[in-house]
Amino acid sequence: MKAPPQKTEAKLNIFALPSQTTLLFGLIVTVLLGTVFVGSIGPSPICTWPLALGLLFLPLRTFLARPERDFARHNLSPAGDDLADLQQAIETNAKAIGLRRTPRLVVSPSKRPLYTFGTRRHWYIAVNHEAALRLQESLEDPDVAPVAQARLIHELYHFKTGDYWQMGYTRELLRTVFLFMAWAATFFCGFGFLLIVAAPDFLQLDPTKLLEQAGNLTPEVRQMLLQIMPSPGEMEAVRQKAAVINLPLVLNFIVGATLPYVIMGGILWGLYWPKLWRMREFYADAGVVQAQGKATPYLSALTQIPLPLLKKYPYERSLAICQQGKGFLDIVREWWRRIKALLKRHPDAATRITCVKDPSQVIDNWVDAAILAGSLTLLLDILLVSPLTILYAGSWPMHFSTLAILVVVSLNLISPLAQGKSVWSDMLKIIVVVVALRLAWLLLTIGLMILLLVFAPDILSETLVAFVASSAHFAGYSDELIFDNLSAFVVKASILNLAQVLIIFFILMVALVLVAFLLRCLLTWYRFPQVNQRLMKVAYLVIGWVALLLGLTILPLITTALLRLTDLLNLPGIIVGALGLIIAATGLGLFIYAHRKYARRCPRCGTAVPGWYHVGKRCKACNALLHPWLIAEYEL
Amino acid sequence: MRKATLTLWLTRLAWGLLIFDVLLIFVVPADTHFGSLLLMIAYAAWLILTLVITSVWLMIRYRAFFRTWPGWAVPLITLILSSLVIQGILPVSHPNFSLFFSMLFVVSVCSAGVATAILLWYRDVGLGLIAWGLVILVWMLLFSWRFQGNLIELFFSSLIHPDKPSPLWWWNSLVCVCGWIIPLSVISFLGHTLRLILREWQ
Numbered sequence: 035m036k037a038p039p040q041k042t043e044a045k046l047n048i049f050a051l052p053s054q055t056t057l058l059f060g061l062i063v064t065v066l067l068g069t070v071f072v073g074s075i076g077p078s079p080i081c082t083w084p085l086a087l088g089l090l091f092l093p094l095r096t097f098l099a100r101p102e103r104d105f106a107r108h109n110l111s112p113a114g115d116d117l118a119d120l121q122q123a124i125e126t127n128a129k130a131i132g133l134r135r136t137p138r139l140v141v142s143p144s145k146r147p148l149y150t151f152g153t154r155r156h157w158y159i160a161v162n163h164e165a166a167l168r169l170q171e172s173l174e175d176p177d178v179a180p181v182a183q184a185r186l187i188h189e190l191y192h193f194k195t196g197d198y199w200q201m202g203y204t205r206e207l208l209r210t211v212f213l214f215m216a217w218a219a220t221f222f223c224g225f226g227f228l229l230i231v232a233a234p235d236f237l238q239l240d241p242t243k244l245l246e247q248a249g250n251l252t253p254e255v256r257q258m259l260l261q262i263m264p265s266p267g268e269m270e271a272v273r274q275k276a277a278v279i280n281l282p283l284v285l286n287f288i289v290g291a292t293l294p295y296v297i298m299g300g301i302l303w304g305l306y307w308p309k310l311w312r313m314r315e316f317y318a319d320a321g322v323v324q325a326q327g328k329a330t331p332y333l334s335a336l337t338q339i340p341l342p343l344l345k346k347y348p349y350e351r352s353l354a355i356c357q358q359g360k361g362f363l364d365i366v367r368e369w370w371r372r373i374k375a376l377l378k379r380h381p382d383a384a385t386r387i388t389c390v391k392d393p394s395q396v397i398d399n400w401v402d403a404a405i406l407a408g409s410l411t412l413l414l415d416i417l418l419v420s421p422l423t424i425l426y427a428g429s430w431p432m433h434f435s436t437l438a439i440l441v442v443v444s445l446n447l448i449s450p451l452a453q454g455k456s457v458w459s460d461m462l463k464i465i466v467v468v469v470a471l472r473l474a475w476l477l478l479t480i481g482l483m484i485l486l487l488v489f490a491p492d493i494l495s496e497t498l499v500a501f502v503a504s505s506a507h508f509a510g511y512s513d514e515l516i517f518d519n520l521s522a523f524v525v526k527a528s529i530l531n532l533a534q535v536l537i538i539f540f541i542l543m544v545a546l547v548l549v550a551f552l553l554r555c556l557l558t559w560y561r562f563p564q565v566n567q568r569l570m571k572v573a574y575l576v577i578g579w580v581a582l583l584l585g586l587t588i589l590p591l592i593t594t595a596l597l598r599l600t601d602l603l604n605l606p607g608i609i610v611g612a613l614g615l616i617i618a619a620t621g622l623g624l625f626i627y628a629h630r631k632y633a634r635r636c637p638r639c640g641t642a643v644p645g646w647y648h649v650g651k652r653c654k655a656c657n658a659l660l661h662p663w664l665i666a667e668y669e670l
Numbered sequence: 671m672r673k674a675t676l677t678l679w680l681t682r683l684a685w686g687l688l689i690f691d692v693l694l695i696f697v698v699p700a701d702t703h704f705g706s707l708l709l710m711i712a713y714a715a716w717l718i719l720t721l722v723i724t725s726v727w728l729m730i731r732y733r734a735f736f737r738t739w740p741g742w743a744v745p746l747i748t749l750i751l752s753s754l755v756i757q758g759i760l761p762v763s764h765p766n767f768s769l770f771f772s773m774l775f776v777v778s779v780c781s782a783g784v785a786t787a788i789l790l791w792y793r794d795v796g797l798g799l800i801a802w803g804l805v806i807l808v809w810m811l812l813f814s815w816r817f818q819g820n821l822i823e824l825f826f827s828s829l830i831h832p833d834k835p836s837p838l839w840w841w842n843s844l845v846c847v848c849g850w851i852i853p854l855s856v857i858s859f860l861g862h863t864l865r866l867i868l869r870e871w872q
Contacts, residue, residue, distance in 0.1 A: 154870070220805050235822070235823075
């Protein structure tokens with residue numbers, strides 16, 4: 035059998051585009067930290083900023099402490115002189131791929147495979163001692179040296195892409211949020227129950243009577259004790275204050291404030307954490323093939339097929355892995371494999387080979403992007419109605435999640451736009467899925483409210499009182515919270531919330547159409563100075579600019595018109611809105627100026643280049659490759 | 671070499687003193703008056719000082735054990751046990767045994783602090799200790815209030831009638847342990863944080 039000829043193909047350089055790993059990292063941080071920070075900026079029943087700072091810095095601290103824990107847990111030790119050549123190879127390859135420092139090789143007696151860990155300034159590659167010796171030997175054997183080198187470069191690329199610190203911080207953030215909220219729930223529930231059990235005894239306490247029982251005390255000691263203990267007047271004041279506190283509502287607040295974070299943290303840990311793991315592997319794979327200029331050595335490392343055999347028959351094995359049947363059972367098997375793959379931390383070899391051959395496969399398709407953005411909406415919607423943030427969400431219900439979705443979807447648009455794909459239908463589908471998920475959640479809530487209104491209005495009233503009381507400024511005070519007209523409340527709440535869903539749909543659509551158009555224009559700026567380093571930064575500025583326009587002008591205007599019509603003409607709101615408009619107008623002006631100057635002209639010959647950009651596009655006049663930095667070239 | 675010899679010599683001396691003190695406690699009748707109050711005070715002071723110093727030295731010497739969780743738990747268990755005896759919950763009739771447990775209580779109070787300090791020196795678990803220590807404190811108060819009754823009255827009752835066994839026997843040990851844990855954990859947390867930051871920038 036004759037091997038097909040090798041060819042060099044232009045592939046999408048995924049490193050030039052927004053990193054999916056960073057996007058996932060940002061999503062997890064936004065969900066967990068963003069909501070707590072929002073709670074601390076806006077009104078909140080309790081002082082939330084220490085919690086926000088704690089959740090920001092405690093994971094950072096544990097992230098810094100992680101290497102020494104790993105050293106202790108896995109009995110790691112620095113590699114000795116017998117592995118000097120391997121350490122040297124690490125140094126050489128680190129320099130070759132442009133790492134700013136060399137990771138230290140550490141060995142462990144355990145059978146764990148090659149892996150990386152570290153902090154921002156201390157990097158380590160850990161490997162089993164015997165495996166390290168074998169790897170060192172492989173590096174000296176010309177037949178298998180490229181394969182061993184590929185394995186090393188793969189690990190080094192985790193440092194190059196920076197995913198090691200994103201992974202490390204995310205892991206500690208998830209762990210800290212879970213542990214802290216579980217601790218807070220345990221401690222404050224215990225405290226609340228203690229207050230419930232002890233309050234009657236404590237409030238009936240009469241220090242004078244208590245001391246009278248002690249017949250053996252001297253008058254001096256008795257006087258001293260009386261001075262220490264609260265006076266009858268003070269006790270009465272405490273009784274009056276305590277009388278209006280509803281302790282079950284305090285407990286309701288504690289559970290409501292902590293439980294959503296524990297559950298959401300669990301969901302993020304279960305679904306997003308494995309996805310982050312898988313994504314980083316794809317990026318490291320892409321790094322290896324780009325660094326080596328050919329995919330065969332790494333495919334050999336992935337598939338364990340000897341390199342000479344793979345060189346001779348490069349496609350057969352990978353095609354065999356990727357082949358899928360078309361029967362019903364095959365489809366079921368394929369879906370089952372996909373569901374199982376959601377929980378796996380390492381992608382399977384077939385997917386990795388596919389992504390090595392076509393790096394654009396690493397970027398989420400519209401289904402994945404829609405699931406990502408939709409789940410982000412749901413998570414934010416659930417977390418933002420927790421007692422810590424409900425006061426903020428009540429005032430500005432559309433801001434946080436709308437802006438978060440806009441940013442996530444916009445970042446996901448850059449890759450298909452760079453590939454010259456039409457994004458309109460995908461964008462519409464993503465927004466429809468996001469809004470549908472939100473609508474389903476809302477309809478579920480409204481349906482439950484209507485059911486309760488019809489069959490158990492008392493329970494609905496109590497639930498609403500508990501919900502409002504748990505978010506009131508004095509958590510647990512409920513003497514003035516009564517819902518006089520339940521049906522009016524339910525109808526108004528339903529209309530307002532449904533209106534918000536539709537408004538968000540239209541706002542997102544318009545904003546994303548604008549973003550997509552601007553990004554598509556931006557990709558034609560072939561003559562932009564230092565385009566390979568600066569174009570993506572401009573893309574981020576464009577997304578930020580649209581988000582700013584929405585956040586400062588459009589969303590406040592619509593929210594105020596919908597919820598507080600009388601506040602529409604208040605001065606601070608008008609000033610902020612005007613500021614947003616001025617920034618938007620200035621930004622648009624600058625964009626148009628730059629577009630006229632840099633767009634649709636060949637950087638080499640200056641000839642006009644009509645049409646939109648796509649990967650591999652060339653100037654028709656001089657055949658110069660446009661945006662070559664968006665292309666990765668390596669042999670398959 | 672000289673340091674190692676000195677350490678070995680001090681350890682032998684500490685073991686010797688410890689055995690000697692224990693023998694003294696059991697051999698010398700506990701109700702003896704030594705002929706004068708001064709001698710009796712000197713005897714008690716000798717026991718307390720030497721037992722505390724030797725136990726602290728031996729804990730530092732064998733810190734490899736005390737930096738582990740079981741090692742940390744040993745002085746705490748000793749504290750709770752001796753506290754039970756001196757509060758009359760576990761009846762001990764022989765006066766020499768009573769003296770032994772009284773001395774053990776004094777030593778355990780110090781040992782609990784030393785063990786906590788050793789644990790926190792080697793392990794960055796200060797925050798966890800404070801956090802879960804507070805959880806244990808609150809839930810113990812809750813269960814105690816629920817099943818033993820009004821704790822304020824019980825506390826006063828135990829103050830007024832110190833001769834009777836107190837139902838709040840656990841309170842002293844818990845306060846003692848928390849008294850060590852809270853300040854030491856705060857110091858440890860800050861110290862380890864500083865160490866981590868410095869190491870990161872080295």
